[in-house]
Amino acid sequence: MTPHEYQSNGALQRAIHRADKIGWSLGGAFIFLCNLCMLMMFLLTAITFLIRPFDLSAYWIWPWTMVLFVWLSFFGFFAMYVRLKDVRMDLVAEKLGPMGMQATRLLTNLVALAICGVLLKVFPTVMATSSGFVDGAILPNGHELPRQFLSIPLFISAALISVSALLDIAKMLVGLPENVSMHHPEA
Amino acid sequence: MAYLLFGSFIALILLRVPISLCIGAATLLTFLMSDFSSALQILPQQMLEGVNKASLTAVPFFILAGNLMNVTGVTERIFAFANALVGHMKAGLAQVNILSSMIFAGISGAAVADCAGLGAIEIKAMKEAGYRGDFSAAVTVASSVIGPLIPPSIGMVIYAFLAQQSIERMFLAGLVPGIIVGLSLMIYVRIAAIRNDFPTQPRATTQQVLHSGRDGFLALIAPGIILGSIMFGFVTATEAGVLACVYCLILGFWYGELTWAKFWNAITDSSMMTAVIMIIIAFSIAMGWLLAIEQAPQAIAEHVFALTENKNVFLALLIVFILFVGCVVEGVPAKLILVPTLLPLVDAYGIDRVHFGVIMSLGLLIGIATPPMGIGLYIVSEVGRVRLERVTVAILPFLIPLIGSLILITYLPAISTFLPDLILGPDAMSGR
Amino acid sequence: AETWRMATKMPVDSPEGKIFSKFAELVDEHTNGELTIQVFPNEQLGKEDAVLEQLQAGIVQIYAEGFGYMRKWAPDLSWVSPAFVFDDYDHWVRFMDTDLVQGWFETAAEKSGVAPLGNPTEVLRGPYRVMASNVPITSLDDIAGLKLRMHPDKLAIATWDHLGAEVLTLPWTEVYQSISKSIVEAVNSPVSLVESMRFNEVAPYITRHDEYWQSIGFMMNVKAYDALPDDVREGLLKAYELTGDFSKETLDAATQESLDRMEAAGITYTVVDTKPFVEKMADFYEGMEQAGELPDGYLEAVAASRAAK
Ligand code: NA
Numbered sequence A: 001m002t003p004h005e006y007q008s009n010g011a012l013q014r015a016i017h018r019a020d021k022i023g024w025s026l027g028g029a030f031i032f033l034c035n036l037c038m039l040m041m042f043l044l045t046a047i048t049f050l051i052r053p054f055d056l057s058a059y060w061i062w063p064w065t066m067v068l069f070v071w072l073s074f075f076g077f078f079a080m081y082v083r084l085k086d087v088r089m090d091l092v093a094e095k096l097g098p099m100g101m102q103a104t105r106l107l108t109n110l111v112a113l114a115i116c117g118v119l120l121k122v123f124p125t126v127m128a129t130s131s132g133f134v135d136g137a138i139l140p141n142g143h144e145l146p147r148q149f150l151s152i153p154l155f156i157s158a159a160l161i162s163v164s165a166l167l168d169i170a171k172m173l174v175g176l177p178e179n180v181s182m183h184h185p186e187a
Numbered sequence B: 001m002a003y004l005l006f007g008s009f010i011a012l013i014l015l016r017v018p019i020s021l022c023i024g025a026a027t028l029l030t031f032l033m034s035d036f037s038s039a040l041q042i043l044p045q046q047m048l049e050g051v052n053k054a055s056l057t058a059v060p061f062f063i064l065a066g067n068l069m070n071v072t073g074v075t076e077r078i079f080a081f082a083n084a085l086v087g088h089m090k091a092g093l094a095q096v097n098i099l100s101s102m103i104f105a106g107i108s109g110a111a112v113a114d115c116a117g118l119g120a121i122e123i124k125a126m127k128e129a130g131y132r133g134d135f136s137a138a139v140t141v142a143s144s145v146i147g148p149l150i151p152p153s154i155g156m157v158i159y160a161f162l163a164q165q166s167i168e169r170m171f172l173a174g175l176v177p178g179i180i181v182g183l184s185l186m187i188y189v190r191i192a193a194i195r196n197d198f199p200t201q202p203r204a205t206t207q208q209v210l211h212s213g214r215d216g217f218l219a220l221i222a223p224g225i226i227l228g229s230i231m232f233g234f235v236t237a238t239e240a241g242v243l244a245c246v247y248c249l250i251l252g253f254w255y256g257e258l259t260w261a262k263f264w265n266a267i268t269d270s271s272m273m274t275a276v277i278m279i280i281i282a283f284s285i286a287m288g289w290l291l292a293i294e295q296a297p298q299a300i301a302e303h304v305f306a307l308t309e310n311k312n313v314f315l316a317l318l319i320v321f322i323l324f325v326g327c328v329v330e331g332v333p334a335k336l337i338l339v340p341t342l343l344p345l346v347d348a349y350g351i352d353r354v355h356f357g358v359i360m361s362l363g364l365l366i367g368i369a370t371p372p373m374g375i376g377l378y379i380v381s382e383v384g385r386v387r388l389e390r391v392t393v394a395i396l397p398f399l400i401p402l403i404g405s406l407i408l409i410t411y412l413p414a415i416s417t418f419l420p421d422l423i424l425g426p427d428a429m430s431g432r
Numbered sequence C: 001a002e003t004w005r006m007a008t009k010m011p012v013d014s015p016e017g018k019i020f021s022k023f024a025e026l027v028d029e030h031t032n033g034e035l036t037i038q039v040f041p042n043e044q045l046g047k048e049d050a051v052l053e054q055l056q057a058g059i060v061q062i063y064a065e066g067f068g069y070m071r072k073w074a075p076d077l078s079w080v081s082p083a084f085v086f087d088d089y090d091h092w093v094r095f096m097d098t099d100l101v102q103g104w105f106e107t108a109a110e111k112s113g114v115a116p117l118g119n120p121t122e123v124l125r126g127p128y129r130v131m132a133s134n135v136p137i138t139s140l141d142d143i144a145g146l147k148l149r150m151h152p153d154k155l156a157i158a159t160w161d162h163l164g165a166e167v168l169t170l171p172w173t174e175v176y177q178s179i180s181k182s183i184v185e186a187v188n189s190p191v192s193l194v195e196s197m198r199f200n201e202v203a204p205y206i207t208r209h210d211e212y213w214q215s216i217g218f219m220m221n222v223k224a225y226d227a228l229p230d231d232v233r234e235g236l237l238k239a240y241e242l243t244g245d246f247s248k249e250t251l252d253a254a255t256q257e258s259l260d261r262m263e264a265a266g267i268t269y270t271v272v273d274t275k276p277f278v279e280k281m282a283d284f285y286e287g288m289e290q291a292g293e294l295p296d297g298y299l300e301a302v303a304a305s306r307a308a309k
């Protein structure tokens, strides 16, 4: 079930429902970002081995591929969370009945809040100490990419996951259903 | 500490928490209980360390290659060719199912692409021919174990990075074991055919074999191209992944089956699957840091060493342990936790790291086919429209050839090490 | 008694790994067990940036690696091991002792709380640089048009480009395969790694060119150091000094053994005259100085330390 598949009644439910739809769309935007990172990695790597027979190489290609890979992973953190691409095991919760589903839903939100809360709490420390630049990842102006930019997507995702978790708790309180997917990626 | 780590992790998995959060929460909890509870900035720092690893950039492309095969018609052609070759045998389509997986494995690096893409075709064909759905689904899951053994393989890339072995060496090491698993499954199906009355198909005419062979030829040489170009050093493992994708795209054009929408869907599936794996890796590396600085693996190693000094006894304990972990923990996180913990032990008992990598890969892969974290079972029950409980029962006999192969591979190290030693020379160089 | 965590990149059984074990042993001996060094090899605690952050936070107390990584706190520290600037090893050691370089270290220490333990050139790395190639290299002229593997570093690429080589960037682990397929013809390496990377099998010409000298920096957390009792600090410094002596002896011996083994297996070892390289690079560095790309007073300090004090 996605935000586009359930109904809401009353002002409060409708407001929360709208927020849920926005979160869902934002997840789509982050998937788009991830895809873009992946396509860029794909192109850069393809270029690397296509031009090699001509004794050509550009030293910035590899460092940028790595930056894109990091961004793909970190932007993907929010995307896969809100779009339910991660693996979860329903068996036990289903055995426990409707209460089991509600309790595990709340647990998941709390776990997400705890992890992302800690990440956000140490954000200033991380920004202060990750000085320096990513070797070889040059920008059009000739400077290299500051190292902080590697982790920033992680913190953006952590912030958005926290908001999503709070939103789902709000949904529980006003009696809206949980978003679920039938997707089983990863092996 | 280890109890806390594993305990909280497994409890959360059972309570329907997404797996990446389970591993994150277990890590966080362990951090809070350790001497480093005031140094939580290590968590995001090590997460970055985890995803900022050059050798892991191969992961998204080996996933994408599998997904692209499924949307470009390459998968169907592999299936048709395997059908023309072995479809007439006893339990023909079951044999086709296994052989297809072996061919598919040469391009794809992930078992899940096998179950979801090839599996959908296989189960449909088998059901239409009159096979029971649960049996068809079970063969599909069991044979998907072959995918990550025969190179290329995501699991081997991750192991190579963890154990500081070269990716090429690990790829070569998995090839023969992958074929052995395939053959053992084929033998098992042949034996099962004695007692069961499986539907039969007429033998394909030479013309049909040639026809499907011509159709599938381009798909069939792909594994050779990919493995060959890695071995001969034209490309790195990551570039080989890209090469595989490019090749699938070209075939898709050639077959006229590639559309922009299919391509974009394949990219989305792959990037999300990559994100899940990488976030799991990110949290695991943070956990690995904590284990390392607390010197936990060394402590565990001393503990086990006190139990037995016999290498063979240790190996037996090892495979039981790995099979157990594989039942409850997904392959990637399981490797991330187990490899750093077990390596000191493996070294101490004088077990080859390459050999250990193959044991661990197969051992954990069998977990795909076992409840509760049997991802393969979920997927085939979905794509094949078979009830999960029935597949779970139908898979049980297939554990005999799978575990049999594992025992064989465990006690005959040469099956794994012979080929890489022959081609790359005896191991002298660590992965750095 | 105190325990210090020491992070390194190298495996325990590598030549450098043995030096670090010796250091731990010597510290124990010279501080009467008051200070224990716990070594974490193999990048167990992370790569450079991560470990330096842990060093700053006092989670790790010593990191043994090249000083170049400290450039994130004092960018001038990228210039401690430039290619073909110094006439010989002694020239470089004198330069490292100048107020200029000490000033860089102080800047970094103020910013990060991380500073070198003792004299920064005590423990050698390498111990020297060679080129492994599949064509003979006997002089600077042979560099012209040579297909040379480089790591993705702008300055290193520009340097070898200036010397006439055709530079290709490749990961270190791809070098062996790439030379065997003649994608590149040569690679620069510390002499100690040639045999372990098996470069000699595909590149049978090993040429000592002394591209630059390098030490293994024992970077430490200053706060932790200051907190040590005086006698323990003295013992630590003494142990470091003795580790320096030990590193020179063992590296020299290990290098000679390795060269003997490789020569017996058929490689050709040559020592090339570094002087023409230094002369050719002079105008390159002049140009950088004029463009304001060198630290202030850099070439001046190089010249001043040229004449033995
Ligand atoms: Na494969």
Ligand code: NA
Residues within 6 Å of the ligand: B097, B098, B100, B101, B118, B119, B122, B139, B140, B141, B143, B144
């Ligand atoms: Na199959």
